[in-house]
Amino acid sequence: MSIGMVLKNGLFVVCATMMLVILYLIFMWVPTDNIQGTVQRIMYFHVSVAWVAFLAFFIVLVGSVGYLWKGTSKWDHLAYSAAEIGVLLTTLLLITGILWAKPIWGVWWTWEPRLTTSLMLWLIYVAYLMLRAYSPPGNQGARYAAVLGIIGFIDVPIVYYSVKLWRTVHPQVIVGPAASGSLDSSMRILLFLTVATFTVLFVYLLIDRVSLRKSEDEVEWVRGIAEQASHLPLSLR
Amino acid sequence: MVEADVHGSLAIRVRGLTKVYGPQVVLRDLEMDLSWGDFLIVFGPNGSGKTTLIKVLATISRPTEGEVMVAGYDLKRNPAAVRRNIGLVTHQPLLYGDMTGIENLRFHGRMFGLSHLEKRIEKAADLMGATSFLGRRASILSHGMQKRLSLARAILHDPPILLLDEPETGLDQEALEMLGQMMGSGERGRRTVLMVTHSVERGLALGNQVAIMAGGKIAFHGDRSNVDEDMLKSTYSRFTGVAL
Amino acid sequence: MTKFWPTVAALMWKDILLELRTKDIVISILAFALLSLIIFNFALGPSPQITPVVAPGVLWVAFTFAGVLGLTRAFVLEKDQGNLVGLLITPTSREAIYVGKMLGSLFFMLMSEIILLPAFAVLFNISPFRPELLLIILLATIGFASIGTLFSAIAINTRSREIMLPMLFLPIVVPIIIGAVMASSTAFEGGSWSDMTKSVQLIAVFDVVALVFSAFAFEHVLQE
Numbered sequence: 001m002s003i004g005m006v007l008k009n010g011l012f013v014v015c016a017t018m019m020l021v022i023l024y025l026i027f028m029w030v031p032t033d034n035i036q037g038t039v040q041r042i043m044y045f046h047v048s049v050a051w052v053a054f055l056a057f058f059i060v061l062v063g064s065v066g067y068l069w070k071g072t073s074k075w076d077h078l079a080y081s082a083a084e085i086g087v088l089l090t091t092l093l094l095i096t097g098i099l100w101a102k103p104i105w106g107v108w109w110t111w112e113p114r115l116t117t118s119l120m121l122w123l124i125y126v127a128y129l130m131l132r133a134y135s136p137p138g139n140q141g142a143r144y145a146a147v148l149g150i151i152g153f154i155d156v157p158i159v160y161y162s163v164k165l166w167r168t169v170h171p172q173v174i175v176g177p178a179a180s181g182s183l184d185s186s187m188r189i190l191l192f193l194t195v196a197t198f199t200v201l202f203v204y205l206l207i208d209r210v211s212l213r214k215s216e217d218e219v220e221w222v223r224g225i226a227e228q229a230s231h232l233p234l235s236l237r
Numbered sequence: 238m239v240e241a242d243v244h245g246s247l248a249i250r251v252r253g254l255t256k257v258y259g260p261q262v263v264l265r266d267l268e269m270d271l272s273w274g275d276f277l278i279v280f281g282p283n284g285s286g287k288t289t290l291i292k293v294l295a296t297i298s299r300p301t302e303g304e305v306m307v308a309g310y311d312l313k314r315n316p317a318a319v320r321r322n323i324g325l326v327t328h329q330p331l332l333y334g335d336m337t338g339i340e341n342l343r344f345h346g347r348m349f350g351l352s353h354l355e356k357r358i359e360k361a362a363d364l365m366g367a368t369s370f371l372g373r374r375a376s377i378l379s380h381g382m383q384k385r386l387s388l389a390r391a392i393l394h395d396p397p398i399l400l401l402d403e404p405e406t407g408l409d410q411e412a413l414e415m416l417g418q419m420m421g422s423g424e425r426g427r428r429t430v431l432m433v434t435h436s437v438e439r440g441l442a443l444g445n446q447v448a449i450m451a452g453g454k455i456a457f458h459g460d461r462s463n464v465d466e467d468m469l470k471s472t473y474s475r476f477t478g479v480a481l
Numbered sequence: 482m483t484k485f486w487p488t489v490a491a492l493m494w495k496d497i498l499l500e501l502r503t504k505d506i507v508i509s510i511l512a513f514a515l516l517s518l519i520i521f522n523f524a525l526g527p528s529p530q531i532t533p534v535v536a537p538g539v540l541w542v543a544f545t546f547a548g549v550l551g552l553t554r555a556f557v558l559e560k561d562q563g564n565l566v567g568l569l570i571t572p573t574s575r576e577a578i579y580v581g582k583m584l585g586s587l588f589f590m591l592m593s594e595i596i597l598l599p600a601f602a603v604l605f606n607i608s609p610f611r612p613e614l615l616l617i618i619l620l621a622t623i624g625f626a627s628i629g630t631l632f633s634a635i636a637i638n639t640r641s642r643e644i645m646l647p648m649l650f651l652p653i654v655v656p657i658i659i660g661a662v663m664a665s666s667t668a669f670e671g672g673s674w675s676d677m678t679k680s681v682q683l684i685a686v687f688d689v690v691a692l693v694f695s696a697f698a699f700e701h702v703l704q705e
Contacts, residue, residue: 143702154690162656165680295570
């Protein structure tokens, strides 16, 4: 096995272990929140996924800028893989948000700044994937997506600010659960641990997806050559 | 105009040109030299990359790899200068259907920043025999008339190099003769032309250089004087595996 | 390279000329927006208490969706008649092409919006003819046109372009919509400039970011 394979498998083992540990800690060890009850445990997942989703989209930005600047496909692989994982994470974010909202706020959804911005984030990066799917073959699709990857990231803070502004003018009746608030030390440590675990998971998935993307490209390339060669007479092959 | 403006010794110089669309390699390490005043006819089957080559030379498509000099200017570094020096004619007339012929020409003239625009339009239209229908909307013109207008558009800024992608398709008999005249007497030696065509007859009548493209490369490039119709056809089948 | 402003002027003139002949863009925007206003008015009911509350929202929904339609039309002509190639082989800067197309779209969108206002006044019983509102419409439409021109140049080259443009455009312009609705609401209630500074600033910031980014990104979008 090459060094790369060893590291990757090692990473997988570390990640799996950490995941098992925090699952135990979240559901068995950490004390129940006295205000929100058991459902508060979802917070660990929700916050971790939020952080990692944000990290993913930052990497989409990095990959997009890199691709437009340098033009080599490894930047594009990075951007695309991060976008895919990011959409997955944001979906989880929205789902955990909804599941948390109902028992706490009494409604499935509210136009709270963070939730709304997450929804917009989700839409923007789903559009990113759609754009890749519907673009003409070749690197045009990668370039279009890179443009979206950059403006999408820049836009998110503006969206957040705009929703916040909107909410201060039209204040909500329902007050949402604060991210901080009454977290005792054990909860704080566990949260940090969960965030770390999800970050490791993200890194593992990213590495895996990027190398898969690279392989996909290579297969397509070989197939293209073989197809072209079959059209040529023997003298030119 | 051409001689005084010559920048660089070759009209077109291509080294190691590769163009890739995703997994598909359309142009493969292509090399080509075209001297000033040459008239190169390019034959090739579908999929050989002829249209892509023209697109690259016209600065519409960026090469994946390779060095391309047109009119002495590097495609990558100075595309605007290249654009000033080439005129392009393709299948599509590149005209706005709802504008008249003269409005179309005026628009292109302005986009090129041309001086004495009305005079230039008069001259170009006259050369192409398009003067009589300049006042009509482009969409109601016949295909042949549209092609003539398109040709007028292409030479409006008096480019020393012309890139023609199968210009004879859709031209009526009279227009074909006009095209032949434009390429031939008076114009020969004045402009450098690269023409992609399927018509062996017309190609051999007009050009002084002949090339065959296959598999994204130039498989053959020779002087017209060394090539006759039979030789061309046999060389073509040898390199491309199909008949011309 | 051909000079910047003459290029922009030539492009705008060409687009206006074509539009005068076909009236494609303005009619699409007007028809769609008018239909939206009518249907919303219908669906939300005739209650005089609700109408002033929802009016700004309805106005901007109509402008936004009609705007998307107008933006698509702006590039369809270029692409389908192959004229994009014709533009690309001119020795003009790609930024000038962007500004030319953007100003053209801006002009058509603004014209349609202004024409629509009387219909809005009638259906919703509110006078929209205040200078504050007109400025908001101008600023917001600049935002729509700047990012919209970039995205429609992208969308026109994809399969399913009718869905691709809204998918790209709508999430990104959410700040404009929020700002415009808030500011319009204040304007309708007779508020002054100072009451809507934050919203107007929001739209203005978005406009600047969108314009600068789109002008630079346009080149990458045009090349093959």
